[in-house]
Amino acid sequence: MSDPLVRLYPAAYRAAHGQEIIDVHREMTADMPRPARLRADADLVAHALRVRLGLDSASPAGRFFALAAPFALAACAVGSGLRLTRWYTGLALSPAPVRVQLHATDGAWILYMLLSLLVCVGAVVALTGRWGPGAGLAGCGLLGTAAVQWAAGAHVYEEGALTPVAALLTVAVVLVCPPDRRGDRRLSAAAGAMAAVGWFPVVVVNAGAYTGAFGVTTDYGAWPLLVLAFTGAVLALRARSSGLREMGAMAVSAPPLVAYSCATVWGDLRPVLGTFLLLSVMAALTAFLQTVRRRS
Numbered sequence: 001m002s003d004p005l006v007r008l009y010p011a012a013y014r015a016a017h018g019q020e021i022i023d024v025h026r027e028m029t030a031d032m033p034r035p036a037r038l039r040a041d042a043d044l045v046a047h048a049l050r051v052r053l054g055l056d057s058a059s060p061a062g063r064f065f066a067l068a069a070p071f072a073l074a075a076c077a078v079g080s081g082l083r084l085t086r087w088y089t090g091l092a093l094s095p096a097p098v099r100v101q102l103h104a105t106d107g108a109w110i111l112y113m114l115l116s117l118l119v120c121v122g123a124v125v126a127l128t129g130r131w132g133p134g135a136g137l138a139g140c141g142l143l144g145t146a147a148v149q150w151a152a153g154a155h156v157y158e159e160g161a162l163t164p165v166a167a168l169l170t171v172a173v174v175l176v177c178p179p180d181r182r183g184d185r186r187l188s189a190a191a192g193a194m195a196a197v198g199w200f201p202v203v204v205v206n207a208g209a210y211t212g213a214f215g216v217t218t219d220y221g222a223w224p225l226l227v228l229a230f231t232g233a234v235l236a237l238r239a240r241s242s243g244l245r246e247m248g249a250m251a252v253s254a255p256p257l258v259a260y261s262c263a264t265v266w267g268d269l270r271p272v273l274g275t276f277l278l279l280s281v282m283a284a285l286t287a288f289l290q291t292v293r294r295r296s
Contacts (some may be wrong), residue, residue, distance in 0.1 A: 005041060008048035050178065057178035064249060065173060067235075068079050070127060070191035071228065071253035072173040073138055077123035078198045078224050079166075079256035080116040080141070085203045087113055108152050115144040127192045131183030142167040162262050166255035173252055194231040198224035198257075203223035221261030222274070228254055229279050235287045243286030247279050 006018050025044055029037045038043075050056040055065065102110075118141030126134025146164035202223055206261050232250035236243035254276075 004078075005048065008045060008052065011053050013051055045130060055176055055178065057181045062178045062181065064245060065176045065252075066178055066184070067187065067245065068249035068252045069174050069177035070099065070184065070187045071194065071231070071250060071255075072170045073123040073126055073135065074191035074195035074198075075224070075228065075253045076138060076142060076167070076170045076256040077120050077127075078195050079260040080119040080123075080145075081195075081199050082202055082206075082224075082260060083116050084113060084120065085199075086206055089203075089207050107150055115141045115148065119145065123195070124284050126183070126190075127188040127195075129183065129185075129188075131188075135182070139171050139174060142171050162255075162259040163173050166259040169255045170253075182258060190231065190235065194227055198227040199235075219266030221257075224257045225254060225261060226278070229282055232279065233282045233286050237289065243283040245284035247286075251276065251279055270272075 003022060006014060006021055009018065009021075021044070025040065029040045032040065037216070047056065054061050056062050057066065089120070091101055094101060118153025120141075121139050122134045122139070126138060128134075146167040149164045168181055228250050229247075232246040233243065236246040239246070
């Protein structure tokens with residue numbers, strides 16, 4: 001069974017490693033029940049396709065998406081978390097009893113909020129050490145929110161059509177990440193810190209607790225994007241790289257925050273365009289600092 005599957009690998013890779021792959025796969029699956037053997041075959045096919053598409057862990061693209069995936073999960077957690085806390089703040093600050101408000105709320109909206117909660121829980125689980133189950137929960141939540149919004153109409157929740165598109169892009173980034181590079185502790189910790197800094201000040205401001213909290217006087221949806229850009233610069237400086245790879249990974253991770261920003265300012269693209277300009281400027285500045293450091 002494994003011989004035809006090995007043909008899915010590129011010719012050069014098959015010539016170098018094909019026999020070894022066949023021998024290991026046969027030995028590994030010799031005593032497996034049929035369902036387990038099918039899963040092993042599926043893993044082999046997935047690896048072959050990754051190698052053919054240049055998305056394995058040894059390729060530049062694979063390493064790029066391995067860097068982007070934790071921050072994509074963190075970004076979707078920030079977007080979903082802000083959506084949840086904004087709704088909860090509205091419930092808490094309204095003079096009407098919470099029970100009355102919930103009774104009058106559309107059932108699809110309740111489902112939308114529950115799926116957003118699932119995204120947040122999944123992202124936290126993934127970034128705290130259990131990548132597989134956490135990413136699976138977050139992915140289901142993202143696909144669910146996209147489905148609910150498309151079914152109800154993007155205009156219904158004032159989120160804009162970008163939100164379901166951003167959800168699908170985030171799922172794609174997480175899936176493309178090579179399996180053996182998922183759950184990196186250092187990157188997960190950095191992504192978790194980015195999510196906390198991007199989420200908490202906005203919640204404080206939106207709750208009206210302190211309108212000048214952390215220097216965020218007017219949000220416009222740009223604060224989480226600014227935190228993401230700053231995180232990319234810090235990663236580049238620590239890695240002593242040019243910054244292009246890190247800033248590119250932050251840009252790939254940004255769609256949930258872009259959708260949140262556009263929804264916050266009713267489709268005004270200026271904060272988003274300004275943030276992507278900032279990403280470019282910070283990448284250039286990081287490259288300049290690395291050049292100066294090498295020469296000194």
